[in-house]
Amino acid sequence: MISVAEAIQIVRQQTALLPSEQVELPRALGRVLAEVVVADSDLPPFDRSQMDGYAVRAHDAQYAPVRLRIAGESAAGRGWHQQLEEGQAVRIMTGAPVPAGADSVQQVELTHELKDGTVVELVESVEPGKSIVKRGAEIKAGEVVSSVGTTITPATMAVLAAFGYANVKVFRRPRVGVLATGTELVAVDQKPGQDQIRDSNNYSISAYAQLTGAVVERLPLTGDETSLLQRQIAEAAERCDVIVTSGGVSMGVYDVTKSALNELEAEILFERVALRPGKPTVFARLPNGALVFGLPGNPVSVSVTFNLFARTALLAMQGAAEPALKRETALLARAVKGTADRESYLPAQLTINDDGQVVAFPLKWGGSSDFVAFAVATALLIVPAGAKTVAAGSLVNVVRLPG
Numbered sequence: 496m497i498s499v500a501e502a503i504q505i506v507r508q509q510t511a512l513l514p515s516e517q518v519e520l521p522r523a524l525g526r527v528l529a530e531v532v533v534a535d536s537d538l539p540p541f542d543r544s545q546m547d548g549y550a551v552r553a554h555d556a557q558y559a560p561v562r563l564r565i566a567g568e569s570a571a572g573r574g575w576h577q578q579l580e581e582g583q584a585v586r587i588m589t590g591a592p593v594p595a596g597a598d599s600v601q602q603v604e605l606t607h608e609l610k611d612g613t614v615v616e617l618v619e620s621v622e623p624g625k626s627i628v629k630r631g632a633e634i635k636a637g638e639v640v641s642s643v644g645t646t647i648t649p650a651t652m653a654v655l656a657a658f659g660y661a662n663v664k665v666f667r668r669p670r671v672g673v674l675a676t677g678t679e680l681v682a683v684d685q686k687p688g689q690d691q692i693r694d695s696n697n698y699s700i701s702a703y704a705q706l707t708g709a710v711v712e713r714l715p716l717t718g719d720e721t722s723l724l725q726r727q728i729a730e731a732a733e734r735c736d737v738i739v740t741s742g743g744v745s746m747g748v749y750d751v752t753k754s755a756l757n758e759l760e761a762e763i764l765f766e767r768v769a770l771r772p773g774k775p776t777v778f779a780r781l782p783n784g785a786l787v788f789g790l791p792g793n794p795v796s797v798s799v800t801f802n803l804f805a806r807t808a809l810l811a812m813q814g815a816a817e818p819a820l821k822r823e824t825a826l827l828a829r830a831v832k833g834t835a836d837r838e839s840y841l842p843a844q845l846t847i848n849d850d851g852q853v854v855a856f857p858l859k860w861g862g863s864s865d866f867v868a869f870a871v872a873t874a875l876l877i878v879p880a881g882a883k884t885v886a887a888g889s890l891v892n893v894v895r896l897p898g
């Protein structure tokens with residue numbers, strides 16, 4: 496049995512970066528940059544007014560109130576491109592270029608126009624440089640704005656647009672085949688008969704996979720027959736980078752996943768992790784290079800093991816800088832029990848207390864099959880292997896659940 500940390504390390508070692516591709520900017524959200532983003536121009540591209548008001552020479556207004564002759568108007572997109580002379584002011588709008596000769600902008604609230612708009616009175620003096628963002632103050636042409644491995648957020652989209660990235664190079668999305676084993680399973684649109692349940696794992700796995708940016712293919716339910724499972728995995732591996740199965744990895748008579756993988760001459764990279772829930776998780780590589788995650792069948796184990804291992808692989812394949820779930824600390828609201836030889840990942844809800852600290856409330860749940868109780872979890876609370884109990888008020892590690 497290996498530790499969770501060791502298992503994650505193996506996943507990362509075995510995961511190769513996918514090739515990159517060009518996508519149109521509107522399709523780039525959530526993807527990972529495969530190129531360095533460089534500013535193609537200074538920002539701002541000209542000395543820009545931060546306020547509506549009057550562009551002036553600060554020196555002219557040092558003994559306010561003072562009256563200056565209005566020489567013109569500079570609006571955003573339509574500037575006034577002459578030299579501002581002594582004793583002059585230019586009416587200016589937010590975002591407009593500051594004319595040559597002016598060194599400050601007095602905000603409109605501290606002024607009033609006289610004589611049909613030919614003269615302005617500045618009620619107060621103005622500091623040189625006031626309300627002007629100098630050309631290149633935000634970034635200079637040629638500077639690197641975002642590096643390879645950055646996940647594109649809505650804010651990154653604005654940056655890409657500003658520098659003319661109509662197309663952007665990102666890593667290809669992994670193709671993921673999702674496959675549920677179990678004779679007891681029926682599809683979501685079926686009424687379960689005697690001894691049957693509806694398949695739910697294919698839906699949670701697909702959804703979590705989609706959150707990583709993967710393209711998901713849900714494969715037909717396979718029952719518990721080694722040869723059928725073997726055929727389906729082999730077929731899916733022709734199209735998919737990663738296959739995620741659920742069920743059939745415990746020690747029961749019908750636990751067929753490993754037999755199927757052995758028949759396919761897969762290299763088993765790990766098959767037991769010191770983890771609760773999720774001990775029998777299998778990670779393997781097929782001869783054609785496709786990776787297989789054989790997750791346990793219990794729906795909560797699925798969510799835990801997918802997010803610890805498969806998610807990490809899917810993000811690493813897309814070049815994400817930090818593919819594994821990030822640990823944070825939280826105050827434990829209620830005592831929890833650990834397990835002797837395994838690290839526990841228990842469902843919890845995170846809140847913020849009056850002191851601004853993150854507090855983890857462990858959920859009352861009935862174990863790894865209780866996915867209805869798990870549905871309200873927002874995080875997993877990590878209890879180290881060997882800890883008998885962790886007292887309320889302790890500082891614990893948590894990882895947030897994606898979604």
Ligand code: AMP
Nearest residue numbers: 675677694695696742743744791792793
């Ligand atoms: P297994 O790992 O195959 O022994 O399954 C463990 C438990 O999870 C059993 O109670 C299964 O019925 C249940 N289970 C397995 N696969 C699914 C699935 N796709 N959806 C919902 N429950 C499942």
Ligand code: MG
Nearest residue numbers: 677742743792
């Ligand atoms: Mg089963």
